[in-house]
Amino acid sequence: MVEISASILSIKNENAIQTLYNLETSGIDYFHIDVMDGEFVSDNTTSKMLEYCEYINSISNLPLDVHLMVNDIKSYINSFSVFEPNMITFHIEATKNEKEVLDLINYLKQNNIKVGISIKPNTKIESIIKYLPYIHTALVMTVEPGKGGQELIPTTIEKVKQLYKYIKENNLEVDIEVDGGINIENISLLKQAGANIVVCGTSIVSSKDFKETVTKLKQM
Ligand code: DX5
Ligand code: ZN
Numbered sequence: 503m504v505e506i507s508a509s510i511l512s513i514k515n516e517n518a519i520q521t522l523y524n525l526e527t528s529g530i531d532y533f534h535i536d537v538m539d540g541e542f543v544s545d546n547t548t549s550k551m552l553e554y555c556e557y558i559n560s561i562s563n564l565p566l567d568v569h570l571m572v573n574d575i576k577s578y579i580n581s582f583s584v585f586e587p588n589m590i591t592f593h594i595e596a597t598k599n600e601k602e603v604l605d606l607i608n609y610l611k612q613n614n615i616k617v618g619i620s621i622k623p624n625t626k627i628e629s630i631i632k633y634l635p636y637i638h639t640a641l642v643m644t645v646e647p648g649k650g651g652q653e654l655i656p657t658t659i660e661k662v663k664q665l666y667k668y669i670k671e672n673n674l675e676v677d678i679e680v681d682g683g684i685n686i687e688n689i690s691l692l693k694q695a696g697a698n699i700v701v702c703g704t705s706i707v708s709s710k711d712f713k714e715t716v717t718k719l720k721q722m
Contacts, residue, residue: 504693505531506719507567507679509703510554511547512650521707522558528712529720532567532588533558534681534701536650539572542596543648548581555585565589567699569620569681571647572596575606583613591618591641591679594629607636618679622647623655627665634676639699640665644692645682651704654683659695666696686715690722 508530513521525533535555540546555566565588572578575592582590590610597603603619610617619630620641630640642662645652662678669676680697685705692700702719709715 505699506716507532507534507699507701508706509534509536509650509701511536512703513707523561524712526562526564529716532565535566535568537568537570537572537578541573543571545648559585579609583615587615589616589618589639591620591639593620595622595625603633623658627661634674637676639677639679641679641681643682644680644684652683654688659691662692662695662697686718686722689719
């Protein structure tokens with residue numbers, strides 16, 4: 503059974519509170535928090551996401567799945583760890599060297615936060631293979647990070663398959679999360695490829711009945 507992590511990136515400011523409440527009761531497994539710094543990607547969602555995290559924690563016990571699309575990873579971990587997220591994922595492309603990656607992994611673990619590392623569509627899975635024994639989740643981006651509502655890039659599905667094969671062959675216990683452009687039509691391809699945490703933003707928040715959509719996403 504896959505878990506659904508709902509991206510709140512594309513919810514409208516005007517009715518954010520009602521939308522977050524509707525999501526909380528829709529059967530999702532995580533709130534996916536897309537944090538952008540205006541540097542690693544052009545948009546900046548920092549203050550909005552800090553505000554939403556505070557609100558979510560006041561109405562919900564659902565775990566927070568924080569996706570950092572930022573350059574200064576450590577200071578963003580400090581800003582978001584106050585919300586006691588279940589997991590924080592950073593991008594391998596934003597790191598300088600192996601030492602920094604290992605430091606970040608240790609820092610998150612010391613703070614009791616699960617560790618995710620993400621790769622962009624053009625980054626090969628080889629760039630994160632050596633860290634797999636030490637982390638909880640590998641996040642394979644299925645769109646270029648930076649915007650919600652994009653179309654899934656089909657070549658990324660092959661990367662999920664390769665990663666799944668590697669994880670099984672090496673008896674590792676790493677979740678595979680996929681993120682970007684995932685909807686009722688294509689989710690089964692990702693599940694078959696081996697993903698077990700699926701981020702869905704637009705496909706849920708633009709639907710009429712969140713609960714019905716989440717149920718369908720899980721069934722497909
Ligand atoms: C893209 C974000 C994703 C994305 C998900 O930069 O990381 O989480 O917005 O939203 P949809 O499902 O709309 O692509
Ligand atoms: Zn994301």
